[in-house]
Amino acid sequence: MTLKENLLKALNGEAVEKTPCVSVTQTGTVELMDAVNAPWPESQSDAKMMADLAIAAHEIAGLEAVRVPYCLTVLAEAMGCEINMGTKNRQPSVIAHPYEKPEMLDAATKPDLKSAGRIPAVIEAIKDIRARIGPDVPIIGGMEGPITLASDLVSVKSYMKWSIKNPDALAKANAFANEAAIEYANLMVEAGADVICIADPVSSPDLMSPQDFHDKLMGTITEFADKVNAPVVLHVCGNVTAILDYMADCHCKGLSVEEKVEDVKGAVEKTKGRAVMVGNVSSPFVLLSGDEAKVTEAVNHALDAGVAVLAPGCGIAPMTPTANIKAMVAARDKYFQ
Amino acid sequence: MLDFKKEDISDVLVRYNVAMEKTMTPDEAAEQLYPKDELLKAVAVAIYEGEEDDVIEALDALLDAGKDPLKLIDEALLPGMGVVSALYDQGIIFLPNVMMSADAMLEGIDYCKTKTAEIPEAKGTVVCHVAEGDVHDIGKNIVAALLRADGFDVVDLGRDVPTDEVIEAVAEHKPVMITGTALMTTTMYAFKEVNDKLVEKGYTIPFACGGGAVNQEFVESFSLGVYGEEAAEAPKFANHILKNGADIGKLRDEFHIH
Numbered sequence: 001m002t003l004k005e006n007l008l009k010a011l012n013g014e015a016v017e018k019t020p021c022v023s024v025t026q027t028g029t030v031e032l033m034d035a036v037n038a039p040w041p042e043s044q045s046d047a048k049m050m051a052d053l054a055i056a057a058h059e060i061a062g063l064e065a066v067r068v069p070y071c072l073t074v075l076a077e078a079m080g081c082e083i084n085m086g087t088k089n090r091q092p093s094v095i096a097h098p099y100e101k102p103e104m105l106d107a108a109t110k111p112d113l114k115s116a117g118r119i120p121a122v123i124e125a126i127k128d129i130r131a132r133i134g135p136d137v138p139i140i141g142g143m144e145g146p147i148t149l150a151s152d153l154v155s156v157k158s159y160m161k162w163s164i165k166n167p168d169a170l171a172k173a174n175a176f177a178n179e180a181a182i183e184y185a186n187l188m189v190e191a192g193a194d195v196i197c198i199a200d201p202v203s204s205p206d207l208m209s210p211q212d213f214h215d216k217l218m219g220t221i222t223e224f225a226d227k228v229n230a231p232v233v234l235h236v237c238g239n240v241t242a243i244l245d246y247m248a249d250c251h252c253k254g255l256s257v258e259e260k261v262e263d264v265k266g267a268v269e270k271t272k273g274r275a276v277m278v279g280n281v282s283s284p285f286v287l288l289s290g291d292e293a294k295v296t297e298a299v300n301h302a303l304d305a306g307v308a309v310l311a312p313g314c315g316i317a318p319m320t321p322t323a324n325i326k327a328m329v330a331a332r333d334k335y336f337q
Numbered sequence: 338m339l340d341f342k343k344e345d346i347s348d349v350l351v352r353y354n355v356a357m358e359k360t361m362t363p364d365e366a367a368e369q370l371y372p373k374d375e376l377l378k379a380v381a382v383a384i385y386e387g388e389e390d391d392v393i394e395a396l397d398a399l400l401d402a403g404k405d406p407l408k409l410i411d412e413a414l415l416p417g418m419g420v421v422s423a424l425y426d427q428g429i430i431f432l433p434n435v436m437m438s439a440d441a442m443l444e445g446i447d448y449c450k451t452k453t454a455e456i457p458e459a460k461g462t463v464v465c466h467v468a469e470g471d472v473h474d475i476g477k478n479i480v481a482a483l484l485r486a487d488g489f490d491v492v493d494l495g496r497d498v499p500t501d502e503v504i505e506a507v508a509e510h511k512p513v514m515i516t517g518t519a520l521m522t523t524t525m526y527a528f529k530e531v532n533d534k535l536v537e538k539g540y541t542i543p544f545a546c547g548g549g550a551v552n553q554e555f556v557e558s559f560s561l562g563v564y565g566e567e568a569a570e571a572p573k574f575a576n577h578i579l580k581n582g583a584d585i586g587k588l589r590d591e592f593h594i595h
Contacts, residue, residue, distance in 0.1 A: 084472055090524070093472045156475055160433035164387060207475070209431035284550035317550070 002136035003064045004194055010308045011195065011231050011253040013276050019303060019310050021332045022065035024140055024197040024233045024256050024278055026315035027057035030089055031322045035060055040318070041085040044071055044092055047124035054129055058137060061325040065138040065195075066129050069122050072144035072199055075184050076152040078116035079177075089318040097155040102162065102169035105154070110180050113187065123191045130192035141193030143184060145200025145234070146220050147208075150177035156202065163212050174220040185228040197233040197256065198224065199315075204238040213243045218250050225251035233278055237314060241267070248274040258282065258313030259298075264305035276308030281328055288317040292327045299331035363430045370420040376402060380409075380445070381417035387437030392445040406452035411488075414449070418442045418486040426569055432479060439482040460488040461513035463575055464506045467496035468527040473520035476548040479568040480516050487572035489513075500530045507540060513578050515542060516571055520549035532559035543583055545574050553593055563588045 001009075007020045033039040036052040043049035054068040071092040077083045082096035099105050113119055122141075129139055144152065150173040151159040162170040185196045202208065203217050225232045234247055235256035241263070247255050248271035255275045259282040261267055268277050281287060281298045290298070302310055310332050316325070361369075367385050371378045376399050383391035392414075399409055421438040424430045450457065465481045467474050474496040481491045492510050494502060507515060515535075519525040528546050535542065546556045547565035556564035563585060565571060574588060581587055 087470075090470060095472055157436065157478075160436050163433045164437055205431070207432050209433070212431070212433075285552065288550075 004136050004138040007065060007138045007309065008194065008231065011233070011276060011278075013253075013273070013308065018336045019308065019332060020064050021310045021329045022063050022138070022140065023057065023067050023312050023316055024142070024195070024254070024309070025067075025199060025235060025283075025312060026070045026091070026142065027061075027063065027067050028053050028070040028318065029057075029061075029316060029320050029322065029325075030318050031320075032056040032060060033088065035322075039088050040070065040090075041087065041092065044069065044085060045118050045121055047121040047128060050121060050125040051128040051132070054125065055132060057325070058133065061322050062329040063325065064329070065140050066133060067140040067142055067197075068125055068129065069118075069142065072142075072148060072201075073152075074118045074122055075113075075143055075149055075180060078111060078113055078119050078184075079149070079153060079180055080111075081152050091315070091318075094152045097153060097158075099154045099173070100158050102166055102172075105169060105172050105176060108153075108176055110176070110183075113180065113183050119184065119187065123187055126188060126191040126193055138194040139192055140195045140197055140233075141185065141188035141230075142197045142199065143181070143188070145198035145203065146174065146178040146181040146224050147200045147203040147217050149181055150174050150220075151202040153177060156207070159202065160207070163208060163216060167216065170216060174217070178220050178224055182224055182227045185224070185230075185232075189228065189230045193230060195231050195233060195254075196228055197235055197254075199235040199237075201237040203243075204236050204240060205242045206238040210242040210246070214246050218246050221250040221252070233309075234275075235278075235314075244270055247271070250275075254278040254309060256280075256311060256313075259285070260313075264302060264307060268306040277306070278309040278311050279307055280313040281311070283312045283314045283317055283320070287312055287324045287328070288320045290324065292323070295324050295327040296331040296334070299328055300335060303332065303335050363424060363434075366424055366427075366429050367420055370423060372416060377413050377416070380413040381420050384414070384417035384438050384441050384445070385421055385434075387434065387441050389441045389444045392441045393448050396445055396448055400452060406449040407455055407457050409449050410446055410457060414442050414445045415486075415488050422483065422486055422569075422572075435479070435486070436482055439486050443485060459490045461575065461579060462490040462492060462510050463514045463516060463571070464492045464494065464503065464510060464512045465516045466494040466498040466503055466506075466518075468517055468519035468524040469497060469499050469530075470527060471519045471524035472496050473549070474518075476518040476520065476568060477516070480518060480547075480571045483568055483572050484516075484575060487576070489572065489575055500527065500534055503531050504534050504538065507535065507542065508538075512542065513583065514545055514571075514575050516545045516547075516565075518546070518548035519551055525549075525551045525555065528556070528562065529559050532561050535561060541583060541585075543574065543578060543585055543588055545571055557589070557593070561585060564593060566594075 036056045038049035038053040073092045080098040081094045086092045231253040233254035234252040239260040256278040286298045379395035544561040553564040556562035
């Protein structure tokens with residue numbers, strides 16, 4: 001079985017011999033940037049460097065997929081948000097929002113995404129990656145989820161305010177963001193992405209209530225999963241235990257969670273038949289600051305709990321040693337010996 | 338007079354099994370916590386609903402009844418926000434409500450201040466900032482909102498704040514506490530720089546740190562650091578300092594996980 005078949009089967013809830021070990025979240029680290037001469041922020045924009053760094057996480061660190069790009073701002077930027085491009089060890093972030101008032105949304109227009117911002121670079125990078133790694137290694141296209149994009153467009157503060165005071169404006173923001181998110185995701189799929197992972201931190205119970213997730217957010221995510229022409233993994237940061245049941249009904253194949261979800265076994269059972277669990281080796285406490293023993297312990301814990309895809313619980317921190325990523329794959333190998 | 342104390346809240350919640358069974362809606366839970374006095378209750382309801390105009394209207398009714406504007410801050414606005422904080426602590430309402438309510442309460446405080454020439458006695462000042470290099474300010478905004486909701490004056494330095502700016506703000510505002518938040522592991526090391534500069538200048542002020550990838554072990558590695566797992570702990574730290582003094586060891590004993 002190829003790595004791609006293995007990942008797609010696992011995401012589909014089918015039995016596999018060896019649980020795939022990938023990262024559905026960002027994979028750029030300083031060690032890998034140095035190894036292939038593709039530092040941030042240049043590799044956030046340059047298609048060739050973007051592909052080089054993505055492939056390094058597979059060829060050098062041993063992850064069983066190539067995941068691209070390295071931030072949650074490509075689509076936000078294309079849609080008109082102002083971006084700080086970050087540094088070698090800091091991801092780009094959104095610093096200004098084009099539609100902070102409800103009436104501004106009325107005049108909002110979606111640009112031609114194919115040529116907007118860094119989207120052409122991402123598309124070119126995916127094509128380049130496919131050409132270089134062949135058909136058998138899966139490519140995971142990462143992006144900000146529609147809820148997070150909506151909050152980037154209107155600002156988190158307005159987004160929260162509208163969730164209470166102006167549900168119509170909230171719905172409008174969600175619909176506007178989702179149309180763009182679906183189009184961008186399908187551009188990545190056309191270019192060669194096998195799986196789309198949306199990171200949607202703003203839909204976490206840390207920010208929005210589980211009731212609002214159910215009433216006002218999950219319809220948007222479900223529509224996204226229905227209209228994207230590839231399996232979707234939904235990544236939500238924080239302790240998402242309270243919304244797991246709803247996340248499982250969003251038609252996403254995989255649910256990626258971090259170590260703050262303590263009862264992964266319970267999560268696997270709760271979502272069974274609707275979605276599979278992806279995760280949840282702690283990015284900051286294990287991969288960044290732990291050692292081989294700690295990585296092995298976390299890997300065994302996740303596999304014992306029954307994750308279908310073994311992965312870091314969140315984006316890999318840029319200062320993470322390659323040795324710890326390799327140790328994650330090695331511990332998985334040992335588990336299945 | 339108010340017949341409402343913050344300590345009563347947990348009793349009410351237990352009595353009605355709000356936290357456990359969620360048989361009550363947030364509105365019903367809030368109803369149990371409002372002051373009984375109709376005029377005071379109107380302020381609390383307006384804050385809970387985040388309706389700024391209604392807060393002013395309810396305050397006007399109390400002012401018409403002869404209440405002292407500054408006393409209304411302590412007797413009407415802060416207890417009203419207390420209802421919101423208590424429901425948030427219990428997981429009954431969520432962050433959007435707290436942000437809305439805090440805005441409504443702050444509007445009310447500003448309004449009360451315009452009604453008098455006296456200067457209100459603040460509980461104390463807290464300097465809040467996001468670590469240098471980090472532009473993620475949602476955690477800091479929550480911390481600042483909750484501190485304000487508890488009656489503290491907040492000097493909000495914003496995000497990506499250079500070390501020297503924190504030190505200058507401490508010299509200028511003489512806060513009871515500093516808070517630092519960081520989402521990313523790469524930026525949290527700036528806390529150590531802030532700590533070392535403070536120590537060098539002879540400050541012994543508690544420096545509450547938290548957020549994202551920050552953990553207790555790291556925060557304990559610098560002398561003024563006190564780790565907060567949740568944003569809601571910030572006002573608890575500040576109140577503890579007012580009551581027991583700025584003793585870092587005591588704060589760690591009380592709030593760190595052992």
